[in-house]
Amino acid sequence: MKIDSLIVKGIDAKDNPDHAVVPPIYLATTYVQEDLHDFQSYAYARGGNPTRNNLEHLFSKIEQADYAYAFASGMAAVSAVFSLLHSGDKVLLNNNVYGGTYRYASNLFRDRGINYELVHDFNDLTAEDLDDDVAALYVETPSNPLLRVADIQRLAAVAHQKGKLLIVDNTFLTAYYQNPLALGADVVLYSATKYLSGHADVLAGLVATNQESIAVKLKFLQNTLGGILSPTDSYALIRGIKTLSVRLDRQEENTDRIIKFFSTHPGIEHLYYPGSFSREEKAIQERQASGHGSVISIRLTPEYDQDRFVAALSLFDLAVSLGGVESLICQPATMTHESFDADLQQKIGITKGLLRLAIGIENGEDLLEDLTQALDKAKQKKHLE
Ligand SMILES: Cc1ncc(COP(=O)(O)O)c(C=O)c1O
Incomplete structure (x- = not known):
């Protein structure tokens, strides 16, 4: 199925209660369990919510990703991804990265023992430039606001040669135009506040990956940091994505x-x-x-x-x-x-x-x-x- 059909048909109405064409909004924060031994799929809304899961399912189909997670804003998504880093790690960022992402790196990395370096041109980067402490390349392409373009496929090869992660912020294009995971990136993330929502009325972030080890950590971080997308915003984002x-x-x-x-x-x-x-x-x-x-x-x-x-x-x-x-x-x-x-x-x-x-x-x-x-x-x- 082509991407424009997937965008519309990513959620199968037959999977919705009563086959509703539009998924319902589940507002409940807690769910009754069968007994002390047999727990239901949903327990507490921070850990999982059917409307949010519907959105995550739709988004994973669009990105051709095995795992997807929704956050309360693009910055909450960026924060969760940056939480994958450890003390002693270094991240390479493009020099004209979104201001909020740079604000995070320049203010919060140091206390966590993480270093960062701004890269003028990712297309000049080779595997020899990647010191042992580099854990990840964080790339916006096109970048904000100078619209510089970085070669995702080549950067994935460079990163993987040295066992580093390639993280791509795909906010400006979305999977409709560009699919970083298919090009070799390990993690793709979004400010879904922008094109995916499309109507300047939802603040949201999305992250997708095909790697189970990363997915397990992201799921843990989503529940533990708690910056999850609300059911109503999840619904609004599903509605936005359809067009x-x-x-x-x-x-x-x-x-x-x-x-x-x-x-x-x-x-x-x-x-x-x-x-x-x-x-x-x-x-x-x-x-x-x-x-x-x-x-x-x-x-x-x-x-x-x-x-x-x-x-x-x-x-x-x-x-x-x-x-x-x-x-x-x-x-x-x-x-x-x-x-x-x-x-x-x-x-x-x-x-x-x-x-x-x-x-x-x-x-x-x-x-x-x-x-x-x-x-x-x-x-x-x-x-x-
Ligand atoms: C490329 C990019 N990434 C991330 C963000 C942060 O997203 P949000 O504003 O939804 O927190 C923005 C916001 O403008 C952005 O332009």
């Missing part, structure tokens, strides 16, 4: 039009999208993913006023996050990646002149008109001054 393919098709179509428009517009000094960095990254992106998603970043040319541009937009709200049906714009340096200090931001290129756009499902023509008029106003301002 993933049509939303992403539309969002990518709109994004392609905007990329084309920006590529020749004099107001755009630099345009970032997955594969824009180099020919090599473009080839990797095309090889490992069936689409590039709908997050892009831009820098305006000096003649265009950024504040005026943002203020003039009417279809792009100034807000953090991405992956919802509505178009958003944000300034990563001050809104999502403020945990990187100013020097690091400068070094990596997450400066105040960088704007990140998350393209929604609005009419593509309207989005282009909105961007055109906002760029016109951004330019006029400079002329008036």
Whole structure:
């Protein structure tokens, strides 16, 4: 079955009580047991809940994964995965990793005796670069917010040559476009708050793996750390996932039009999208993913006023996050990646002149008109001054 059919049919109605097409929401926190010897499948909702299990089942099918776990946010998922690490371990992260992930690494690793290193270009990494203390490579591809692309298959081979884990944050593409586990990653994780939910109304995280030894630990961590997804949010996420393919098709179509428009517009000094960095990254992106998603970043040319541009937009709200049906714009340096200090931001290129756009499902023509008029106003301002 193709992925867009799996997304819709991943939960078989016949497995639901009374064959309901939509799975019920189980709110109970505790479950009555048969007797002191014979326990039911569910006991206490932190350990397992039928609605959450329904979601985890659907998600595992989409990811072609044997094991899947749902968490209360993307960061709860990241925290659970980071809890697989031990004192003395080192993690390699891409330098423009999501700000919250970097905030975790830069504030919480040291007390746990864990080291981290930011990698400028994962595509240059070889097995010789992996010291004994490196336990895992943690890769976002495409990365947030510079849309750098890393070769998952090659990194899996490099990591496994030395017995290290490859963890991939697949938030920007989802399994609809890219399947890290099939490409060799050991763990795939998500901020499901973004595309999987799709409507900016659920905060959620998901983790999947094919390895039983990792799965056992993740299940233990889910129950022990307790950052589980609630039944109502599990339901809302199932509902969101069902329309993933049509939303992403539309969002990518709109994004392609905007990329084309920006590529020749004099107001755009630099345009970032997955594969824009180099020919090599473009080839990797095309090889490992069936689409590039709908997050892009831009820098305006000096003649265009950024504040005026943002203020003039009417279809792009100034807000953090991405992956919802509505178009958003944000300034990563001050809104999502403020945990990187100013020097690091400068070094990596997450400066105040960088704007990140998350393209929604609005009419593509309207989005282009909105961007055109906002760029016109951004330019006029400079002329008036
Ligand atoms: C790539 C990526 N990973 C993880 C997260 C964290 O997810 P959440 O906000 O759901 O906790 C985000 C949030 O923006 C993200 O963009």
